[in-house]
Amino acid sequence: MDRIVIVGGGPAGASAATFTARAGVDTVVVDADKGMTRRAWVANHLGFADGVAGPDLVDQGRAQAETAGAAWIDGTAEAIERTDDGLSVRLDDGQVLEASSVILATGTSVALAEAAGATTADGTEPRIKRIVIVDGEGRTSVPGVWAAGTAAGVSVHTIITAGDGARVAINLLSERTGERHVDHDVLPAT
Numbered sequence: 001m002d003r004i005v006i007v008g009g010g011p012a013g014a015s016a017a018t019f020t021a022r023a024g025v026d027t028v029v030v031d032a033d034k035g036m037t038r039r040a041w042v043a044n045h046l047g048f049a050d051g052v053a054g055p056d057l058v059d060q061g062r063a064q065a066e067t068a069g070a071a072w073i074d075g076t077a078e079a080i081e082r083t084d085d086g087l088s089v090r091l092d093d094g095q096v097l098e099a100s101s102v103i104l105a106t107g108t109s110v111a112l113a114e115a116a117g118a119t120t121a122d123g124t125e126p127r128i129k130r131i132v133i134v135d136g137e138g139r140t141s142v143p144g145v146w147a148a149g150t151a152a153g154v155s156v157h158t159i160i161t162a163g164d165g166a167r168v169a170i171n172l173l174s175e176r177t178g179e180r181h182v183d184h185d186v187l188p189a190t
Contacts, residue, residue: 003028005089005099007077007112010035011158012149012165013105014061019169021069022183028097029065032076035107037158045159057158080116087144101172104147105165118142125156138168146172
């Protein structure tokens with residue numbers, strides 16, 4: 001199954017989904033919609049000079065990822081398991097999604113990563129208890145499972161988690177093709 005499943009639809013997950021979907025990869029986001037961004041007022045996110053309500057930022061991220069071609073499932077991922085063909089992600093409603101890769105963008109929760117066997121450690125951000133250990137590209141200790149954003153130890157600031165989601169997606173896409181993935185649009189000549 002050539003699909004990327006992204007667990008978490010906040011800034012990191014939606015950003016990753018936007019890049020993987022724009023690359024033409026079957027992308028599914030599983031989101032329980034319980035992230036901390038929903039409770040935030042964000043006055044320091046680039047592009048929003050007057051600030052942005054967290055719910056609006058999350059909703060706009062989802063809309064952008066869906067416009068790029070990502071599918072969105074409102075639900076909770078309960079388990080990630082290795083299969084003969086890659087990985088499977090089991091949801092709380094019993095649905096199973098087959099995937100070639102998984103990106104964990106689970107914010108402050110590392111429970112799914114730990115259950116899948118990923119190595120975790122104490123967090124370094126205030127109030128972040130645990131993080132998933134990743135390499136410089138975003139890979140966890142579980143083959144095929146990547147992590148981005150706060151779950152992967154970056155700052156909780158939405159601009160940083162969104163950037164990290166994009167970075168990890170670009171790295172995953174680059175690994176898949178064997179060459180650096182580039183996704184830049186250019187204004188038409190006037």
